[in-house]
Every structure is written in C-alpha cells, then in structure tokens.
Amino acid sequence: MSAKANEIHLVRVYDAPVELVWDAWTDPLQAAQWWGPRGFTLTTHSKDLRVGGTWRYTMHGPDGTDYPNIATYHEIELYQRLVYDHGATEISPPLFRVTVLFSKLGKKTQMEMTMALASAEAAAETRRFIKQAGGDATWDRFAEYLCAQVEHKERFFINRSFAAPIDVLYDMWTQPDHLAKWSPPTGFTMKFIHTDIRVGGSSFYMMSNGDAENAVRMYGRAAYLELNKPNRLVYTQQFCDEHENITRHPMAPTWPETMLTTIQFTAETENQTRVTLMWEPYGTVTAEEMATFISARGGMTMGWTGSFDQLEAQLKK
Template identity: 80%
Template structure:
C-alpha cells in the first residue's frame, strides 16, 4: 500500500470514518467485498471466521451471516442494502438481527488512485455518544484489523506473498510521526514489546546505514535478552520507511528469535505515513519474510499474525501515550 490523499469527507460527530488504499484494481477490491466466498477469507477481526447463510446483492436485498469469535461466541448479522453502484458505492445497514434493529448505516466509496483502490468508509450512528461508544468497542474488539486482513488477502491474491499488515491513526502531524520512527531516542521508548526496554549500541539511521540494539525484560527470574539489527533501505521523509531486521548475538552475528527458532531469519518492514489531517497521521506497517524462507518458517509466520497484532498494538499504545505527553 502507499500513501493516499487526505480524505475529502469531513465526518460529523455521529460518524466514524476511515480510509484505506489497497494495491489492487477496483474490480478486484469490489469482488472481494461482495463475493461471500472471498469475504469469508478476511471479514472480521483477527481470529474470527464467517459463515454466510444467504446473500442478495440488490437494493432491498440482505446479507445474512454469522461471525464466529475465537472464544466460540457467535455474532449473527443481517445487512440490508440501500444503494449499490458497481465498483463505486455500497450503502447498507449493519448489525441487525431477527430481533433487533441495525446498529448503524455504512457508506463505502471505492475509487481508483493510479493502479490502486481507495476505500472510504463512513459509519453513521444515531448520536455522537453512540459513535464514541462504538469507537471504543471497535478498538477493544480489534475491529480495525478487518481492513488489515483485507490488505493481506489482496496481497496473497496478487503477489502470492504472505504479509502482515496493521494500521493505527495517531493524533500527530506527519513530520512528528516520521521522527518518532527514525530517531533513536524516540524509537527506544515505544517500539520494544510491553515489559521490555530497548537501547541502541549503534543508531546510524539513514539509507545504507544500520542500527544494532538490545532489548531486555530485566527480570531476575525469567530474564530475556534479545539483540537485533536493522538495515535501512528506503527513507522518503515524511511518507515512507523501509528496513530489514534480523536477530543477532552480542557480537552481531546472525541468530534466531530466542523463543521461536523457526522464525524467518530476515523480516522486511515497510512503514507508510498518511496525512489524514494537519494534526492526524495514519501509520501502516507491512511486515513480511525477506530473502530465503523455508516452508516451515513461512507457516510459523502465518500462524503468528494474532500474536503480531498484540505485539504491535502494545507498541502503538505506548507510542500514543508518548505523543499525548509530548
């Protein structure tokens, strides 16, 4: 994915608004949205599965489906379509059941941006208070990971590559966000996993440069110490950052993850910064195995997406808190 223009729609207080840009033509994005068999591959937060009972993609038609949570809880849903413009627009009510009314109305706009597709979604609720509560619920349930899973699904269809994608919108200007990712004194405060500290032995953060760092949980009973290094491949301020990471030992010899010996040796991280407003930036992280990868390593990576979501979410929470106190 790549940086996209600021959203043209200014949401109202009772609306939840999001924009994503996908590396796929609009026809493919539309079909993946509207075909139940494809939707079953990505719809819902991480760990959820989907069963479609019936679907009538027409004005007045319904999509009846059940989302199955990882804890076994079922979430029935009846979506009713109000507007359909092929490859351009969907308007539908979301969250109804046989006994309860819809929770909100969804408008999805699809537009071509170069060779990519911009998806702009607005969820309209009855009141601003209802929107605020729904935002909290979506965050707690990991609902935004639906759109990350969609990016992963499209990448697999087009490039036949397995990737991990995660987005977060931060209340900070784009230049500030870029600095948080490219200055060692900032990176070390928020990037390490929850419970760990990070220090740099070397921080030559420039194209062609590299860093060498240490992460530790400082526990006297169950101490975990991890060394790593990163090689910086692309730096396009303030829009894009690409670097390759490897675990290593104290002498900077390549090693493996201390708790996952079959984790891929090299990971490629692509970070995109998208200006959503003058004081708001969306960060999109794409993570993928890089170089020679065995089938076993790729399978370990694919099965670890839930854990990766938790890890990046913890780091993003720390970054958000750091921005609030800056």
C-alpha cells in the first residue's frame, strides 16, 4: 500500500498473537507501559472503547511538558480495525484521523497504521515533528513490551525506513567499506583490521574519535551467525583490546560482555526498505548487567539514530 501525499503510513510486524497485540493497544493500563516516545509517560483520565467513545489522556514529556489528547473512536472491529481522531483537546480540533489494521501472520501480527491529515504540507510537518520528538520509538517500545509479555525477554528495538532497494541496504551492512562509513558513533571513524563476513566468520575493528594522543580508541569483534541475503543478518558483538582479547565496555563496566544483533530487512516498495534492528544481551548475563542494558535504551536509541542518519546520508551519495 502506498500512502497518499496527505498520509503517513507505517507497518510493523510483532512477534505476538493478534489478541495480545489488540489488548496491549486498547487496555490503558498496558498502554501506559509503552505509549509515546522514549522518556515519556502516560496518564489516562478516562477511556470508553466504543464508537463515539473517547480516550482522554495526557502524555508527559521528559522535560515536564504535558500533551493533553482526546481521541474519539469512529470504527471498532475487535482484533481487526480501529479508526479514531487524534490530537484534539478541550479547546482545539483533532490533528488527524488514524486507521489501524491488525492482521494475523501465523503466530505474528502485522500492524498497519495510516494517519490522514488535511494536506500534504500538514503531513510533512507532522513527519518532522514525529522524527524530532522520537515518536517512531513508540512502536519500538511496543515491540519491547510485547517481547517481555510473550517471551519474558528484555530486548531493544529500533526501526527505520530508507529510500533504497533491499539489496543495497543488505550490502551497506555486510560490505566493510560501506559499514565503516556509517556505523560508528557520531564523531568517530571506523577501521576494519580484518574481516571474514560469512557464517562462522568474524571481523575485528577499531573506532576512534581522532588521532590525538588522548583520543578515544575502542576495539570490537563481530562473529557472524546468520547471513540470509537480502532479508536477515545475525551476529554477536564484543568489546576487545588491541590484541583482540575480550574486554568490557570502556565507559560502562557493567555493560553485558556479549550482545546479539539481529537485523531484518523488509522491502516496503521496490525502492524503500525498512530495517528492523533487535539488540539483546547474549550468553550468561548478571542481574546488574541486565539492569544496565534496560536503563540504557534511551541512549541506544540516540546512538543508533545517529548511525542511521549517517547511513541515510551515505545512501543519498
């Protein structure tokens, strides 16, 4: 489905049955666990899930700003469809109309959302606002919440759609020359010392924020578990010293020793690809390490967003 100029279209696939996804969406107690960008909290004042009913709630930003909202429901088909107006307040009309379709994909659920605005200009402005506020992270938080409910695992998710064919995105993740140009943290450069990107292979790299004597240098290793071109890539990552001996995060000693990275590439159109990244501690993990991982999700979002911005810039070249 291609969105009209005045629409914002979003698709996510969640590894949970449709009934659980629907309930987590429509139950205000569950919604409070994931609704909104990272760092936001939610207070529901009232909810009447019926045609003509309203959900009155306030989102609280991390800076203390409150965002009141009155959503009015127009269509409700159990486990299948929700249509409602979003963004109204007691003194202002709705900002847009939302249509959400829930579809079974085996044991998974596809959520397809369309936000219809008054004009293409309004849609473009809303896209900018959502990006600046980190609003797309709402749906990553939703994935994390569902994962904890279904699998009792703590994971980190982030999604981004890129204007490039799926094969190109896969190559940007698996060809060292491309990977080194966009994947290091903002302000860092990356150099591969050796690479063997195949199942059972590994790569060893160094990242640095300059050539000065006091520059930060970080070494790391990736070991490849799955390469299924062009749809899926799975590998582990560890921090190392310059001799490739495993160490700990140089600035976070309680960070898990080994992380598992799973990348799913999904062709949305011939020239549009959605990348879904899932990150989780791997192997033996202490309670302290897991707590460090959970508390760092906001920072992970910022870090991966910076890398994805660099990837987007590389693709434009």
